[in-house]
Structures are given as C-alpha cells and as structure tokens.
Amino acid sequence: MNFDNIKTPAYVIDEKKLKENLEILDRVQRESGARILLAQKAYSVYQTYPLIARYLTGATASGLFEARLAHEEMKLSEQDDHEKKIENHVYEPAFEDDEMEELCNICDHIVFNSLNQLEHHRKTWESAVRDGRVSVGLRINPEFSTQEEHEIYDPCSEGSRLGIKLADMPDELPEGVEGIHFHTLCEQDFEPLKQTFHHVEENFGKFFPTKDHTDESANDNNEHGSGRKIKWINLGGGHHITREDYNVDGLITFIKDIKKKYDIEVYLEPGEAIALDAGYLVTTIMDIVKTERMPVLILDTSAACHMPDVLEMPYRPPLRDSEQPGELEFNYRLSSRTCLAGDIIGDYSFDHELHIGDRLVFEDMAIYSMVKNNTFNGMPLPDIDIMHENGKIDVIRKFGYDDFKNRL
Ligand SMILES: Cc1ncc(COP(=O)(O)O)c(C=O)c1O
Structure with a gap:
C-alpha cells in the first residue's frame, strides 16, 4: 500500500477489503435467506454502489436525500445479472408532507416511527401500497438495552423517541402495515441480537405469523391477535x-x-459492517509544536472536521505503525490545524522520530467519516480516493472553496 504520491488529506477506499466484507455478507444472505441492505448513513461513497449492488439486496436511507441517492446510484453495472431486484428502504422519525409522494415512487419499504406519522401520511402511502409499489412498516422500541458503552447510540435508553413502545402499540396491526423494524445495537456481536429478538418475540409475538399451527403459542396468538400478521x-x-x-x-x-x-x-x-476497515485517512504533518507534556503534531486533517466520531463517540482511531502512548520511544499528541483546543485525535507512540512532511495513515476511516465531515474553520474537505485491487489509486472526488461557500 503506497500512499506517497496522493494529495493529502484524503480518504482512500480499499476496494479489496470492501469486496471481502461484501463476500461475508453475501454468504450470510445465501446461507440464511436474510436480505441485507447498506445503511447509507454510515457509508455513501456512491461510486462503489454498483459493486455493493452486486452482493447486497439494496440500501436503506435515513430520509429523502439518501433514498434518492440509492435510487439513482445503487444499480448493477452492465456485466451484472440484471434480473436481480435492488431494494430501496427508508426510515425517518418524521417525514415532511412534500417528501412522501417521492418516497412512495422510489422506495420499496417505508418505515414509520409512530402511529401519528403512519396515519398522517396514510392517504399518500395507501395508494402506493394498493398498487403493490410499497410495503409499509412500523419501527418498534423493544425497550431492551444490550449495551452501556455508547449511550448516545442506544435507542432503548430512557425517554427515547425512537420506535413505538409496547404500551403504545395497538392490539391489532394497523391496516396496511406489513412489517416491523427495530434497531437497538451498536458494533455488537450476534448474542445481543438473539436476546433482543427473543424479547421482541415475547412482547410483539402476536403480530408474527406462525408456520406451525400445532405450536401452543401460535394458537394463543391466533386467539388474541387479529388476522393481520407481519410479512417481514x-x-x-x-x-x-x-x-x-x-x-x-x-x-x-x-x-x-x-x-x-x-x-x-x-x-x-x-452500515459499519459493509465498509469496516475498508478505508484510510491519509494525512501529512504540517508542524510540530513543543509543549510541556509532549510534542503536538499539527496535521492537515482534523478530528472535528474529518472524523467527528472520534470526538462524538469518543474513540481513538487506529493509526498504522504506532502503539499506545508510552509503549514506544517517541510520543506525540496528534492534533489539527483548526482553532478548537479540543481538536485532538489522540496520543500515540512510534519507534522513530517524526518530522514535518511525514505522512500518517488512520485506519478504519470509511465509515461515519465522509458522511459526517464538515468545513468548520473553512477547513478543506479531504479528497476521496479509491484504491483498486491492483493497488492503483484513483481520485474520485475533489473539494474546494466552492464546497465550503455553497453550504453557507
Ligand atoms: C435505523 C438504523 N439502521 C441502521 C443503522 C446502521 O447501524 P451500523 O452502522 O451501526 O450498522 C443505524 C445506525 O444508527 C440506524 O439508526
């Protein structure tokens, strides 16, 4: 991997690693029968969507703009199997009235966060459902937290606005609703999913159709529930x-x-699983400032602007050829050229002295980076590059002053 000749700062997508991830996800689809969608909120480098479309079932969106992006770009390329249907899903806590018509035209699934929203937009989505164009679902809140580490990412925390709680769910599924959606996990393994599903089954099981009608709980469900059951x-x-x-x-x-x-x-x-470890943020040391603690590297990138999750989550991003502070001889604090005192990426140690002009490579930078970056302080946005399987790097997107000005 040679990043010596690219312009920095730059996000570099690793096509080989992306493909490896997609192959794992494809295996899950083939062997389990599940359908897997890319959550675009984590990764929206649409230039790679044709590759993703080859493996996955489609995409899901957090609102109209992401839905439109998937509609335009999540397509198979010429040489692929064009019989395959690519699905487009959307969920948002609230939709604008003038968005619903377009969403009904470009989406296969629309998920509502509340009964209010479902009913508010009923007139618009109902005709799309009748025509077989759209399937409608409700997001439920299982009220079952399986992680404490990242409360900001826990939709089951107390007072959550995300999803309908059991107490607010009607006895019967509202007419036209065909599916249930829940999202509760963050960077978790399969056990917490299993526990959450069993909890959902216990509480919302009356909406599930059963194949085995000799099953006792199925009979209970049929007694108490309506004939309306979920299809997905x-x-x-x-x-x-x-x-x-x-x-x-x-x-x-x-x-x-x-x-x-x-x-x-x-x-x-x-979202994360699709592009996990499939991207880098390459940066150059612009200056080194001596402090009473340790030398501070002024980089041409920024936590606040180019990797906001580092401050928001927070976490210390992996950096190639480095260790935890104190483990190796040369210790540095990695920071940025913004004015924010707290724009600090983390402390790292190296086995050699670093110099102005040296390049550093942050790893696992494809996810929740480009989709969240900003131009605070007028910071230029990093290029977006793609490293092909043969190691060749192409620039797919450059940004300049106009990108800063046009947001204001
Ligand atoms: C509704 C919903 N679906 C999917 C995702 C993707 O989650 P992740 O990128 O952690 O896999 C999120 C993330 O916040 C979400 O809110």
Missing part, C-alpha cells in the same frame, strides 16, 4: 458481521430458525 421483520443495524471475531455461523443459524418458525422475510441493515 427488519433487525436494523449495529451488527458487526465482518469483524474478525463475529459469530457469523451463529447468525446464519439464528436467521434460518426465524424463517423456519415464521413465514417472514428477514432484513438486516448494517
């Missing part, structure tokens, strides 16, 4: 399926079991 369930994102230690076989068996027990389609919509 969407298990959201947060599944770190492509992480090396993820229990992929466990997930496959689990989904097969759901499909065996209930006559439903199962969707997963991971």
Whole structure:
C-alpha cells in the first residue's frame, strides 16, 4: 500500500477489503435467506454502489436525500445479472408532507416511527401500497438495552423517541402495515441480537405469523391477535458481521430458525459492517509544536472536521505503525490545524522520530467519516480516493472553496 504520491488529506477506499466484507455478507444472505441492505448513513461513497449492488439486496436511507441517492446510484453495472431486484428502504422519525409522494415512487419499504406519522401520511402511502409499489412498516422500541458503552447510540435508553413502545402499540396491526423494524445495537456481536429478538418475540409475538399451527403459542396468538400478521421483520443495524471475531455461523443459524418458525422475510441493515476497515485517512504533518507534556503534531486533517466520531463517540482511531502512548520511544499528541483546543485525535507512540512532511495513515476511516465531515474553520474537505485491487489509486472526488461557500 503506497500512499506517497496522493494529495493529502484524503480518504482512500480499499476496494479489496470492501469486496471481502461484501463476500461475508453475501454468504450470510445465501446461507440464511436474510436480505441485507447498506445503511447509507454510515457509508455513501456512491461510486462503489454498483459493486455493493452486486452482493447486497439494496440500501436503506435515513430520509429523502439518501433514498434518492440509492435510487439513482445503487444499480448493477452492465456485466451484472440484471434480473436481480435492488431494494430501496427508508426510515425517518418524521417525514415532511412534500417528501412522501417521492418516497412512495422510489422506495420499496417505508418505515414509520409512530402511529401519528403512519396515519398522517396514510392517504399518500395507501395508494402506493394498493398498487403493490410499497410495503409499509412500523419501527418498534423493544425497550431492551444490550449495551452501556455508547449511550448516545442506544435507542432503548430512557425517554427515547425512537420506535413505538409496547404500551403504545395497538392490539391489532394497523391496516396496511406489513412489517416491523427495530434497531437497538451498536458494533455488537450476534448474542445481543438473539436476546433482543427473543424479547421482541415475547412482547410483539402476536403480530408474527406462525408456520406451525400445532405450536401452543401460535394458537394463543391466533386467539388474541387479529388476522393481520407481519410479512417481514427488519433487525436494523449495529451488527458487526465482518469483524474478525463475529459469530457469523451463529447468525446464519439464528436467521434460518426465524424463517423456519415464521413465514417472514428477514432484513438486516448494517452500515459499519459493509465498509469496516475498508478505508484510510491519509494525512501529512504540517508542524510540530513543543509543549510541556509532549510534542503536538499539527496535521492537515482534523478530528472535528474529518472524523467527528472520534470526538462524538469518543474513540481513538487506529493509526498504522504506532502503539499506545508510552509503549514506544517517541510520543506525540496528534492534533489539527483548526482553532478548537479540543481538536485532538489522540496520543500515540512510534519507534522513530517524526518530522514535518511525514505522512500518517488512520485506519478504519470509511465509515461515519465522509458522511459526517464538515468545513468548520473553512477547513478543506479531504479528497476521496479509491484504491483498486491492483493497488492503483484513483481520485474520485475533489473539494474546494466552492464546497465550503455553497453550504453557507
Ligand atoms: C435505523 C438504523 N439502521 C441502521 C443503522 C446502521 O447501524 P451500523 O452502522 O451501526 O450498522 C443505524 C445506525 O444508527 C440506524 O439508526
């Protein structure tokens, strides 16, 4: 991997690694029968969508603009199997009235966050459902937290606005609703998903159709529930399926079991897992400032502007050829050329002295980076490059002053 000749700062997408991730996800689809969608909120480098479309079922959007992007770009390329249907899904806590018509024209699934929203837009979506163009779902809130580490990413935390809680769910599925969606996980393995699903089954099971009518709970459900049952369930994102230690076989068996027990389609919509470890942020040292603590590197990138999750989550991004502070001889604080005192990426140690002009490579930078960056301080946005499987790097996007000015 040679990043010596590219202009920095630059996000570099690693096509080979992206493909490896997609192959794992494709195996999950083939062996379990699940349908997997790219959650574009994590990764929206649409120039790679034809590659993603070759493996996945489609994309999901956080609103109209992402839905439009997938509609325009999540397409197979010429040489691919054009029989394959690419799906476009959308969920948002609230939709504008003038967005709903377009969403009904470009989306296959629309998921509402509340009964208010469902009913508010009913007139518009109902005709699309009648024509067989759209399937409508409700997001539920399982009220079952499985992580404490990242409260900001826990939709089940107290007072959450995300999803309908059991107490607010009607006894019968509202007319026209065909699916249930939940999203509760963040960078988690398969066990928390299994626990959450069992909890959902216990609480919302009356909406699930059962294949086995001799099953006792199925009879209970049929007694108490209406005839209206879900046709699909969407298990959201947060599944770190492509992480090396993820229990992929466990997930496959689990989904097969759901499909065996209930006559439903199962969707997963991971974001991170698609482009996990499939991108870098390459930066150059512009200056080194001596301080009473340790030398501070002024980089041509910024946590606040180019990797906001580092401050928001927060986390210390992996950096190639470095260790934790104190482990190697040469210690530096990595920072930025913005005015924000706290724009600090982290402390790292190296086995050699660093100099102005040296390049550093942050890893795992394809996800929640480009989709969240900003031009605070008038900071230029990094280029977006793609490194092909043969190692050749192409610049796919450059940004300049106009990109800064046009946002204001
Ligand atoms: C509704 C929904 N689906 C999918 C995702 C993707 O999650 P991840 O990127 O952690 O897999 C998110 C992330 O916030 C989400 O809110």
